[in-house]
Amino acid sequence: MDLLDDLLSGVRARGATFCRSVAEPPWAVRFASDTPLVLGAMLQGDAWITPDGAEPVRAREGDIVLVRGHRSFVVGDRPETEAQIVVEGADRCWLTAEGPDSDGCDFLLGPRTYGLTSKGSDLLVTAEYAMRGDVCERLLRALPELVVVPAQPAFTPLLDLLSTEIALEDPGQQVILDRLLDMLLVRVVRAWFARPDVEPPAGYRALGDPQIGRALRLLHDEPARPWTVAGLAAETGMSRAVFARRFTELVGRPPLAYLTEWRMAVAADLLREDGASVTSVARKVGYSDGFAFSNAFKRVRGEPPSTILRASAGGAAAGVRQPAP
Known part of the structure; x- marks a missing residue:
């Protein structure tokens, strides 16, 4: 094993919560779950990510986003677009106009899929990571609160497979999604720490x-x-x-x-x-x-x-x- 193996040893996905959002501009979704790390992938279109209390950052098609630190954030077609939907995990969401007591049935389009239209031009996939232990904390401390890793050829096969699998509801589906998330996270972290302007964990x-x-x-x-x-x-x-x-x-x-x-x-x-x-x-x-x-x-x-x-x-x-x- 090496340093990255150890840093990620307690980060393995187990029943990770996925969300697939389908939208047509103007659109915005607030993600309000309290997890230490969220991974987002723009499968179609571009978007702006705005963590609470921070400046918006652009994510283009194929980019991967990491948000850490238990922070809520809004993803939308433009930074100023007001969130229409609030998501708290795969089984809890509501329309902003109706509040948390609404059941969310009107915009549940399929397995793990939310949106106000099923034929939107923008497609975003997010996955929540529950992380455990002090060894994992070393990895989190080395990441900014918001990371955008530009699209890379190494991401493409995993994103294509993720796009297909996340919409299915077959036996063993959660295990497949968890393992895809694990592989994607490793590749994203490696790509981020390879940047010359990034300070990786000691020894990396x-x-x-x-x-x-x-x-x-x-x-x-x-x-x-x-x-x-x-x-x-x-x-x-x-x-x-x-x-x-x-x-x-x-x-x-x-x-x-x-x-x-x-x-x-x-x-x-x-x-x-x-x-x-x-x-x-x-x-x-x-x-x-x-x-x-x-x-x-x-x-x-x-x-x-x-x-x-x-x-x-x-x-x-x-x-x-x-x-x-």
């Missing part, structure tokens, strides 16, 4: 370096191994001094500092699992005892690991449904 661009990329993969594959700078240098065929300098230059922090931060992100997710304890998690991330692990965790995260354990236990005891791992 270093994956392209044969030696430092190998070191990063080793750290992600085996975070519990008792790594040393000398040991990593030996694995990459470099001297200790040259390896340490090059790693720091490419990744932005020294090797063991990077390892500690990564271990604590992994540990935070492990602490939320059923039956977790400070001692068991300590061993999984390379610490021989809970005391040393707790000190390191508090130094990096600003709170002891017991805080996460108590919060997870409290949520479960109160009957709060925990996100699927």
